[in-house]
Each structure stands twice: as C-alpha cells, then as structure tokens.
Amino acid sequence: MIHGISGRSPRPASSVGPAQSSPFVPDYVRGITLAGAAALVGGVAWSGDPLTLPFALAFPALWAWSPSRLIAALVSAGYFLAASRGLPQGVVNYYASDLWPGLLLWIIASLSFVCVHAAMWTRQRGWGRAVRYLVTVVLMGLPPFGIVGWAHPLTAAGVLFPGWAWWGLAGTLVGLTMMASRFWPAAVISLGVFWWTAVIWTHPVPPTGWRGVDLALGQRLGRDGSLDHHRELIAMVRREAGEEDRIIVLPESALGLWTPTIERLWRAGLEGSDITIIAGAAMVDAKAYDNVMVAITAESAQVLYRERMPVPFSMWQPWLAWTDEGGGARAHFFANPVAELSGQKIALLICYEQLIFWPVLQSMLHSPEIIIATGNSWWTAGTSIAAIQRANAASWARLFGVPLVVAFNL
Template structure:
C-alpha cells in the first residue's frame, strides 16, 4: 500500500505547488525546484513525478484553448497537448539520480544538487528545443526578485540536498527565499507602470478570420490611433497581429499615421501585424516613426498554431537562435519587446537581458484563451520579466 501511495504523494506535491503558484503567486513556483533534491532521495522517479504534477497543474488551460483555436479537433487534441507537453517538460528529470551521483563524486553533495537541478530545469524550460514550448518555468518566480531571488533559490536547493540533518537550516533558507520572492512580487506590482504618454491599446476584436475582418480592424484602429496621437500620446502600442498581413492595402490604411509621424517626430506607433516571408509569415510589430516603417520580427511564434514546418504554406518563421535582438529605439530609450507567446518563455527574455532595455513592450492576441488562466499567466510572466530586467512593461492585448 505504501508503494502505491508514495508516487501519488510526490505527484500531488508538484501539482499543489503549480496550482497555487500560477498565475497569482508565482513567487511560490521555485518551491518545486527546492523540493526536487528532497523527493530524489525517495527514489529515482521522484523528480519526474513532482514536475509532471507541477506542469499538469499549470498548463490545463491548453485543453479549452486548443479546442477554441482548432474547433474541428474537439477535446482530444487539447488533452493531447496538455498531457503530452507536461510529460515532455518532466522527462529530463528522470536523469536526476545518475547525473547527481556522478557530480557528487567530483564537487560534493550540495553543489551537485544545485548543478543537477539547474541543468535539468534548463533543458526542460530554458534552452531550445524544449525551451520553445517550456512555459510556466518555476525559475520565473525567482526572476521576479532579480538575481537575489535566483541565488537564494540555489542556496535553498543546496541545503535541501543535504537532507534531514540540515532540516532547520533548509527551513530557514526556504522561509527567507519565500520572503524575498514575495517582496519582489510587491516591488513588481509597484514599478510596472509605463512612462507618461505611452499608451497600450486593448481591444475586443475576437477572432479575425478573414482578409475583410483585418481590413475593418485596421480602419478602426487607425482612427483610434490618430485620435491618441492628436491627444498627445508619445507612443501607441497595438496588440499582436490585429492589422493582419502587412501588404500594400494594409500600408495604405496606415499611411495617414505614417505621414503624421513625419511631421511629429516625437511620436511613435507600434502596430501588431504579420509580414509575408517566403511561403509564410513573420509575426512582427511594425514600428511607425519619422514617416518611416520598420519591421520588428519575433523569434518564437506559437508552435502548431502559427509555426507548422510540416505545412510551410502559411507557417510563421521560427528563429530562436537569431542574432537580431528583439530591440528598437524610441528617441534615446532602448525598447525591448516580447510578442505574445514569447512572454511565457525563458529563452527570448534572457536574450534581452544582454541588451539592457529600458522598457518592455508586451503585445498579445489572446482571443483563443478566453475562459482559461493563460492570459493571466502570460501577464504574470511578462511582469516577472519586467521586474527581472528592472524596467516597466507596456501591455496591449486583443481578446
């Protein structure tokens, strides 16, 4: 009976951490990382079961979201994405015990625990190829408190690896880590406001599913944008893809804005669009400034729904190793951007850290995720990245 209960207990511990952490208390998420070496001492499958429970609890919104995006697939495809992705995220942790044993003989127990945990979590949710689908990473909770939070979580992992003899010290580190991350979450909420005159436009356009719907949306948004510019907005950010494909007709609709910025060089507009590229597209922001347009491409579009290499026609470009930073300038300000799905991930945001942005743009198109916790998770992730980078975040979301 004990053998049957034990694996379920480990699974439920991970599920409880994930359920309570996302999206409203992500500072709790690193508890999963601290728990990994503890459950590893109970058996080789412990870390796998813990992280499987964690990811199943954080990604359940895929069931409903997939059914909305792919209405002909019914419930089955959503269940497959939910269970399949969670299994993939958890699989690297099956290697915890053999890697830990080898590292322990070289660098000692606590360092081996930290190294093994960081290495496997990086494979699972940071580095491509798994990093292009690895959302709700437990490291994001630590990131919200900056490098201090990251180092405290590593210290907590080290003490947890030492086992029961260091239980009191481990508890103290766990409590201090939680307090630091909790404080980081409050600092994040206090400092996330964009500069005065920077306006993110939220819309309720729903699913734009035809060329005519994109034209109508562009015409309405162009008028709304012009009104904001007339009222003195310095920067206007529009949601992801709301302008549709950036072709000659779309450019013609937005030409009044282009002309306006030629005469008002202190004003800039970012339009969510997708730009023709080969047989497919690039998900992008079109920056309109000084009478010119510039395409700002993303690096990682949503797999399956946007990026589908098995059917190149209409597929969006995937470029996780692009050397072109997701950065631009507005006046003297260095501006970073993460387009929709990228806000959930570790890899593109960590790349931004090397370029020292001063503000972060976070456009999204979440019509398909209404009724799930995915938009809230996305917003929490973007705010965590803003806190880690020490910059305000400007949101613009279509629902």
Template sequence: MFVGYVSWGHDLSFTILSLSLFLIYMIVDKRWLLFGFVWAYYLMASRGFLLGVESYYQSLGYAFLAWVSVATLSTLPWALIWSRSFKKRLLLFPFLLIVMIVPPFGFISWVNPLPTIAVLLPSFGFMGITIEVMLIYALALLWRKYTYARYYGIPLISIILILKIYYFPPTVTKNLSIESVQSDIEYFPVTFNKSKEYKTLKTFFYKVQNSQSLNILLPENALGNYSAVQSMLWQDLDKSRTVFAGATIYNAKRSKNINALLEIEHNRSKILYKQRVPVLGEMWKPFINKGTEATLFEQPIVQINGEKAGVFICYEQLLVYPYLQTFFYEPKILIGISNLYWAKDTNIKAIQKETMELWAILFGVPLSFSVNG
C-alpha cells in the same frame, strides 16, 4: 497539483510558490514521485492551454492530447536527469536548468519557476538568478542534514515570504511614454477574410486617432496581413504620432509569414522586430516551406524613442530563452504584444502578463503590454 494551480494565473506574488518545484527535485528519493509532482504542476499551471486549444481547433480530443503531451514532454527532463544520489542531483541541477531553457524542451516548456525570484529580489537581474540557485542549494542541504530544518524551516520561510509579500508586494513599472491599447476584438492570428480584416484595421485606426498619446502600442496582428493596400489607410495618421503594431508580413522568397512588430508614422512604415520563437508546430514549421519564420539568433534589441527595447510577441513571452538572450543586451524597456481572442476565457493571458512582469521586475525595467482578448 496545488502548487501548479495556485502559482500561475491568480496573483503575481503567488508565482514564488513554483520555486518549490526546484526543491522537490532536490529532496525526493523516488523518481516516480518527482515525475508525478512535476507532471501535475505542468498540467495545472497550463490548464488554460486545454481550453484555448479546444477553442482554436474546435476539438476537445485534440486539445486534451496536446495538453497532456506538452506537460509530459516538459516533465521528462526532470525525471531523466534526476538521480538516486543526492550529490549527483546537486551536480546535475544546473544541467537541468539549461535543458529547460534551450531547445527542444525550452521551446515547449512554459511556467518556468526561474523568474519568480523577482518577487523576493526585484532589480537584481542576473545576480538574482544566481542567488536563487544558491538558495535552492542551501535549502536542500539544510533539509538533508538537519532534521529540525524540516519542521521549523518551512514554517519560518513561509512566514518570511508572507511578510515580504504583504508589506513589499512586487510592482512593475509601467512605461508611460507609450500608451498600450487593450482590446477585445474577434480576429484570429491569420485570416484571409479581407472584409473582416479591413474592419478590424479601421477599428484600431480609430482607437489611435482618438488617443491623446503620441506613441501607441497595438496588439499582435492588429494590422492583419500587412501590404501596400493596408498601409494607405495609415497615411492619414497625424504627423506627430508613432504607432507600434503587430502585423503579418509575407516573405515570398521563403514562402513563409513573418510575425512582426511594425513602426508606423505618417508617411512610412518599417519592420521593427520579427518574432523569434513562434508556436512550434502550429506557426513555426521548421522542416517545410510553410508557416511562420523563426528568427532565433537575430538581434533581439530594437530602438524605440531612442531607447533600447526588448520586444516579445505572444508565445515567446512564456519562454525563458528569449528573455535571457534579450537581457544580455541590457534593454531599458520591455514591449509585449499578444492576440489571445481565441483563449480569452483561459488563464493564458494572465500567465503571459505575469511572466513579462516578473522579468521586468527582476531586471528593473518599465513594461508596455498590449493584448487583444
């Protein structure tokens, strides 16, 4: 419980504490102990989920049920894959990592400890993840075979971590070629209030016009339900400027929305990126012709100012699968947009930002992050 609370939503350096979750899997000798530890971790780390869902649906009962259900489902693979045999736990550990990355569990389970190795090994990329797994194996074997490791190993590792974080704290490189607009405007992911939507659109337009930058990044759904009518406003955009902004596009053929990042210039606009993993259940409804499209296997890389960019819209910033898929194509910059007005008083914004920063640090790429809320 302590690890889950401290690791996420405070300081980026603290996220490294979540790696103890992997070590706990290796060393505990009772399934119920592992279940209790992991369950408490997910509950405390995702505590903002409870408040955010309550704010969105105005129902504490539904929010509590969703919070506990997601934490329980995220914990199940740990308990089911765990074995009484230490050797089997070692062999099954890579399988556990895979299960927590790919669907279905990988699409509901966030605050994954995997990218936190960036705190120790910045710019190591996939090699850093490999070293992380080897380190967990080494610590587990030392704990198992040598009693003194239990008494001296943990204090020694703690001292090394503290010194590393104090003298060499993790820092993310900001993408200076794009101005990331941060806002606090009351608008929800999808709205049919045209008057309010137009007012929001005008607010963002004035922010762009008052900016000194040539490239501006706006938050998720900043353009609302984008259509030819909304696009007329952007015809007044300075010819020298390019705006990258979130919008909802309706796909009439499939009766679904597309949560997208648009590229807008003076006389044209185009869909640059479609969200790969919308929120399952609320946005992504795979078995009915409603909700938001998921584009799981489409090309995750786009071109921004002549550079390969990996784009992440809101929920997919919290997951592991979209990052691994993206970094396979070696992006040079990361772009993140979110609308978290409904969760503005929770730790969800901090966790999204921390997760994106960890991946940016791990692979040594600059980050642009625009959020409303």
C-alpha cells in the same frame, strides 16, 4: 544492546529529508502524495497573479524527495500539467474542436519537461541531486528543451528580488538549488523573508509618452483585412491617444497581413499627428510567414521585430519545410533580441515568448530600456493563460527595473 546482538549499523538519516523510504509509508503512497503536492504547487504558482509565482520554488524539493525515478517523473508531470492546465481549453477555442486534441497536445507538451526531470533524477542524495537539479533548470531554460520550457521556477525572481537584476536571478537560482538539497529548510526561510517583501509589490508601468491599448475584438483581429476595419482602428488610436501619448502599442496581429496598401493607409491616417504606432502584423512569402511588430508614423514604417519563438504546433511547424509543403511561422530564435526606436533600446516579447525563459533573458543581456509584451489572446478565453503571460512579463520587468508596456487582444 540491540545493535550488538544484531551486528548491523544503524541506518543513516537521509540528507534530503522526506525522500528516504520508510517501512511505514509505501513508495506508491509517497508517490501519490508528492505528485498531488506538485500539482497543487503548479496550480497555485501559475494562477496569473505575480505574487503567487514564488510557490513554484517548492517544486525542486518535491522532486528531490522522490524515492525513485518513476515517482520523480510523476511529480514532474503533476507540476507541469497543473501549471499548463489552460492548454486543452485553449486548443478547443483555437481550432473549434472537441477536447481530445487539446488533451493530447497537453500531454505531448509535458513530455519534454517530464523526461528531462526524470532523466536527471539520481539516487544520490544531498548535493548530488541538488547539482543535477541545477543542470535541469538550465536545460529547461534554453533550447531545445526550453522551447516548451513553460512554468520555469526562475520566473519568480522578479517577485523575490525586484530591481536586483542579474544578482536577483542568481539569488533565485541558489535558492532553487538549496531547495533540492538537505538545506531546504534554510532555503525556505531565506526565500520566505524575501517573499514577504512582496507586500510592497507594484506593477511596472509604461514610460511617459507610451501607452498600451488592449482590444476586445476576438477572432476578428488579424483576420479582417477590410479597409473599413483598418480605418476603425486608426480612428480608435487617435481617440485613445492622450495629450502626452506619443507612442501607442497595439496587440499582436493587430494589422493582419502587412502589405504596401495597409502601410499607405495607416501612414495617411496618422497625417497631422506625431504619433508612432507599434503593432503586430504578419509578413507572408511563398515559403512561410514572419510574425512581426512594425512601427508606423505619418512619414515612414519599419519592421521593428521578428518573433524568435512562435507557438509550437499551431504556428511554428518546422516539419512542413522538411516535406517541402511550406507554410507555418518562422522561428528567428536568437535574432533581434532588442530593437531601437527614437534612440531607445526595446525588448519585444510576442505572446508565447512571455511563457518561456530564454527570449527575455537574451534581451536583457542587451540592457533594453523598455519591455513591450503583446498578444492576440482571444483563444485563451476561459483559461488563465493570458493572465500568466502578463504576470511573467511583469515579474521580469520588475526584476530588471525596466518599464513595461502591455497590449493584448481578448
């Protein structure tokens, strides 16, 4: 009877869920609630424990439930800032500065993520938003936006679908898309079932004969170029190598500046053994430097890998080339996705490359047999950054069923 008197049609139910505005819940209250929930999701998912990574799959639902573009931006900011919360303290540690530069860089780094997610949000509910979120996932996974595409939800694929390889990645992508649609309850149930299988999660291990050696040399690593320091490292490596260990992996920057003198010193130090050392170094020329991983034996030495994506701002500073000042690390982007050593294909990920999406996926296209993840992470003290790097590398290794060798300096 009321319908007949008013002459108005009843308002259709939302095809997404809580995104529909309600006269009883103002949009600003909904915005604060959704942004707070997104921050909680980001903080829990990116805690450094691989088993918490699937919490990130709740983010697309929160984004889709946003009743306006502004709230979608706030939700995205809450998620990203919580996930990357260690950055301000890391900047303080690295530059020995106060907190303000770190906070400024933290906010600047979030702009790409927030702007892309805000721009792709639409008032069209249902599959309209779901398809747009799918596009957003791709945009944040690949350059240029993927250069700062931290906290990518697809990283959880290795926890949900260990050993499924590309099928597992596709399944996670479908789940993310459904989370941004009106079918999100079905997605929660389906992904939850696979998440439950994570109780049998086991960390990937190095292959037989390989060993990653963690160091605790702090800022000294890579900066102490004395011959005595290198002799200490050589002696340590020979002590650490067990009877079956033939390939020893050391962290990023372990060798400092790579020079003919350092090469001769390490080769001489390995005489009488069949050990191969894989270690980080820097190769400098008049214009810039390369962050590399080298392989050394008593007979020879070679550059295995040149970093595709150094840390933006602190290492990769392309604007220096535009001003002819020189300096900064080169980004080799899509070069050398795999290296070959002793007839085996190896995917190498140095530090920052473990935090973003595209380097490991590019490497996996070439079917590597081993993943090596290294970092010189002394500057992450007091944060969860190094733990997140390890968790990401472990998730990718488990997804593709590839052995993992890890070596960090803290």
